[in-house]
Amino acid sequence: MFDHLSIGVRDLAVAGRFYDALFAPLGHAKTREEATELAYGSNGAWQFWLYPVGGEQVAGLGAHIAFRAETREAVDAAYAAAIDHGARTVRAAGPHPDIAPDYYGAVVFDLDGNKIEIVLGAMH
Numbered sequence: 001m002f003d004h005l006s007i008g009v010r011d012l013a014v015a016g017r018f019y020d021a022l023f024a025p026l027g028h029a030k031t032r033e034e035a036t037e038l039a040y041g042s043n044g045a046w047q048f049w050l051y052p053v054g055g056e057q058v059a060g061l062g063a064h065i066a067f068r069a070e071t072r073e074a075v076d077a078a079y080a081a082a083i084d085h086g087a088r089t090v091r092a093a094g095p096h097p098d099i100a101p102d103y104y105g106a107v108v109f110d111l112d113g114n115k116i117e118i119v120l121g122a123m124h
Contacts, residue, residue: 004039004046005065008053009112012038015050018085018111025077026069026118059113066117072104078118079106086111093118 009015016038020030023040032039032046041047048065069075079093093106105119 004049006049006051007060007063007065007112007114008058009050010052010054010058011111012036012050012052015111018082018087019048019050021081021085022078022087022116022118023067025074025081026067027074028067059110059115064107064115064117066105066119069105069118069120072120075105075118075120079108082106082108082110082116082118087116090115 016030016033019038019040023029028040028042028048030038031041031044036051038050039046039048040050067078069078076093083089087108087110090107090109091105094104096103096105099105102121103119105117107115107117110116
């Protein structure tokens with residue numbers, strides 16, 4: 001449905017370290033690195049962009065971005081990496097039958113307040 005996503009961050013280097021750790025268990029890596037932007041994806045694709053912004057409000061109000069994991073272990077590892085790098089928990093990694101009977105995932109606020117979800121499989 002989409003070609004790529006981009007979000008603003010206060011400190012590009014710090015955000016880069018956070019997303020390097022978050023994406024590693026999910027099989028994504030940095031695919032472009034410039035002084036004013038970073039991109040992540042798989043197979044060299046530029047799918048998720050970070051760019052530096054200033055001001056009080058960086059994160060979009062109500063923004064929520066979900067990334068798919070292939071295994072529960074990948075969800076757990078990505079969640080642990082996010083927490084280790086300063087994320088705040090919204091929903092800890094694990095089953096959440098209140099969302100869906102077979103839902104397994106986690107939701108965190110990244111360092112700039114963006115709501116990031118890691119979910120096993122796809123939500124339908």
